[in-house]
Amino acid sequence: MPAPPAGLLDGITVLDLASVGPAARASRWLADYGATVVKVGPVPAKGAAQITPPFFAYSAHRGMQRILLDLKAPEGLDALCRLASHADVLIESFRPGVMARLGAGPEQLRAINPRLVYCSTTGYGQSGPQSGWAGHDLNYLAATGFLDCSGRGAVGGAGGRGTGGDLGAGQPPIPGATVADSAGGGMHAVMSILAALVARATTGEGAYLDVSVAEGVLALMALQIDEYLATGVVPGPGHGLLTGRYACYDTYQAADGKWISVAAIEPRFWANLCRLLDLDRWVDHQTDDSVQDQVRADVAAALARRPRDEWVDLLAPADTCVAAVRSVPEVVDDPQFAARGAFVKAEHPVRGAFPQVGPTLAGTRRADAPYPVREADVSDADVLLVAAGLSSDTVAQLRQKGVVA
Numbered sequence: 213m214p215a216p217p218a219g220l221l222d223g224i225t226v227l228d229l230a231s232v233g234p235a236a237r238a239s240r241w242l243a244d245y246g247a248t249v250v251k252v253g254p255v256p257a258k259g260a261a262q263i264t265p266p267f268f269a270y271s272a273h274r275g276m277q278r279i280l281l282d283l284k285a286p287e288g289l290d291a292l293c294r295l296a297s298h299a300d301v302l303i304e305s306f307r308p309g310v311m312a313r314l315g316a317g318p319e320q321l322r323a324i325n326p327r328l329v330y331c332s333t334t335g336y337g338q339s340g341p342q343s344g345w346a347g348h349d350l351n352y353l354a355a356t357g358f359l360d361c362s363g364r365g366a367v368g369g370a371g372g373r374g375t376g377g378d379l380g381a382g383q384p385p386i387p388g389a390t391v392a393d394s395a396g397g398g399m400h401a402v403m404s405i406l407a408a409l410v411a412r413a414t415t416g417e418g419a420y421l422d423v424s425v426a427e428g429v430l431a432l433m434a435l436q437i438d439e440y441l442a443t444g445v446v447p448g449p450g451h452g453l454l455t456g457r458y459a460c461y462d463t464y465q466a467a468d469g470k471w472i473s474v475a476a477i478e479p480r481f482w483a484n485l486c487r488l489l490d491l492d493r494w495v496d497h498q499t500d501d502s503v504q505d506q507v508r509a510d511v512a513a514a515l516a517r518r519p520r521d522e523w524v525d526l527l528a529p530a531d532t533c534v535a536a537v538r539s540v541p542e543v544v545d546d547p548q549f550a551a552r553g554a555f556v557k558a559e560h561p562v563r564g565a566f567p568q569v570g571p572t573l574a575g576t577r578r579a580d581a582p583y584p585v586r587e588a589d590v591s592d593a594d595v596l597l598v599a600a601g602l603s604s605d606t607v608a609q610l611r612q613k614g615v616v617a
Contacts, residue, residue: 220248220575224409226301227292232263232270234281234397234425235333240270241402242301244571249276249594250294250299255617256280264588271461271568272585277592280617283314288615291345294600296321308338329408329417332402337424347425352392355511359384359438363449363456368439379403396428402479453477453499459508460498463537470520471537476509478533485532489514524567559584591617 228239231253238366238443243249279295282288294318296302311317311332318330332338335347336355353359360384401423430437435454436447450456453605460476471493476482483495486504491514494507514524520536527534538546544567549555556570558584570578593616597607610616 219244219369219577221247224248224300225298226250226303227295227453228303229253230303230305230333231496232265233305233333234393234401234423235303235331236265236270237394237398238331238333238401238405239276239303240273241398241573242405243325244276244573244576246577247301250295250592251278252295253278253280255282255288255612255614257282267560267563267585268566272560272583274558274583276570277596278586279591279593279596282615283316285613285615287610287613289315290395290602290603291597291610292316293324293604296328297325298324298600299328300409303331303333303405304403305333307583308332308334308343317566322420326344326410326417329405329420329421330418331405331423333397333402333423335424337421338424346402349370349390349392350386352396352426352429353387354384355426356396357433357436357447358391358429360448361433361447361451361455364388390431391432391599392425393492395407396550397423400425400428404411410501415444419583457501457504458499459511461492462508464512464515466515466517466523467517472515472520473524473535473537475533475535481531481533482518484530485527486535488530488532490529533544553578558585559583560585561587593617 223240223244226239226242226247226249228234228235228249228616229252230239232486239249241249268477279291279567281291283292309317312320322328322330326607334343336342336345347355350359401421404421404423412418436467439445439447439452443450447455460482462474464472464474468471474485476485479498482498486492486495489508489511491510494503494510497503497507500507524534524536525591536542543549544555545573547560554570555567556578558568559565568583569606575605592603593611594607597610597616598604601610602610607616
């Protein structure tokens with residue numbers, strides 16, 4: 213098939229030593245922008261600690277290359293150093309100090325290649341009393357106030373999450389997407405890497421980037437945290453306009469049991485919504501705390517009179533800031549995303565053809581034909597290491613010794 217058109221990062225080579233999480237998300241987006249991404253994993257005998265993602269994860273690693281190395285063997289470390297000597301970016305997500313102990317830390321690799329942008333992604337950063345803590349997305353959202361400011365189960369409800377996932381009294385929710393891994397870590401890493409590459413174009417020097425996922429979420433929480441720091445007011449669920457204090461910013465159930473999101477923040481949008489719901493009496497009470505319970509009840513009663521999609525068809529085009537709460541299957545069938553070409557085809561040698569989310573970020577480019585994706589055990593070691601200066605015979609010997617796969 214024809215290759216995708218050249219992207220904005222065409223000519224940039226990225227080594228990604230992560231299998232899942234923020235670093236893997238970062239390399240996915242860098243590849244979508246046209247970078248050559250080489251996934252570097254452990255050889256099978258040494259790889260028990262790494263997670264193998266399902267075949268569809270991270271867009272099935274479309275357009276990426278792969279090599280497996282035993283970094284504890286001198287020859288494996290040498291192979292990584294050779295690859296890094298010609299790379300522009302290296303991303304890793306080991307615990308602080310692990311890469312340095314292996315002989316592939318930022319100082320060691322940047323001594324070989326001063327232009328290298330070396331990005332370490334960890335939960336809490338390379339320093340501080342929590343730097344060695346293990347964690348995942350939910351932990352970072354908890355540690356930064358995100359969960360505390362999110363909606364809760366009704367006070368007086370049964371404690372603990374039931375089998376259906378219902379929230380107990382005051383229980384913080386589990387978000388429906390990995391916000392910390394994606395935005396706090398992955399996009400954080402991408403922005404930092406791109407800034408370092410821009411600076412390198414002027415200085416000729418690479419950089420070391422200490423990406424803390426928790427600090428990335430902290431940046432997302434700046435509105436709430438800065439309010440507390442400036443005023444002493446403690447934010448939380450229902451505290452302000454954007455956390456459900458007022459009826460104009462909430463979710464409501466329609467007649468068919470489906471849900472509608474309302475985010476009519478600006479007074480004119482709120483007025484449009486009230487008039488279309490025959491609730492003109494509440495136009496001037498958008499932020500009147502004394503009547504919010506009644507306003508919310510009236511909006512809920514009005515929206516409960518028709519099915520969700522009828523309301524959305526009527527309200528959304530009328531400047532009311534209304535949208536359907538869609539399920540994933542509904543998202544996939546949405547005509548807006550179809551018109552924008554958000555979904556593409558992939559072709560797997562065993563799984564066959566299947567759709568997936570395409571390169572959707574601004575400035576990325578999509579191929580017209582299906583993307584070929586490969587089995588997880590396919591390796592580009594021979595091509596990569598010969599290009600890095602090793603002979604074919606040497607690569608064969610390394611394979612035989614189990615240092616390379």
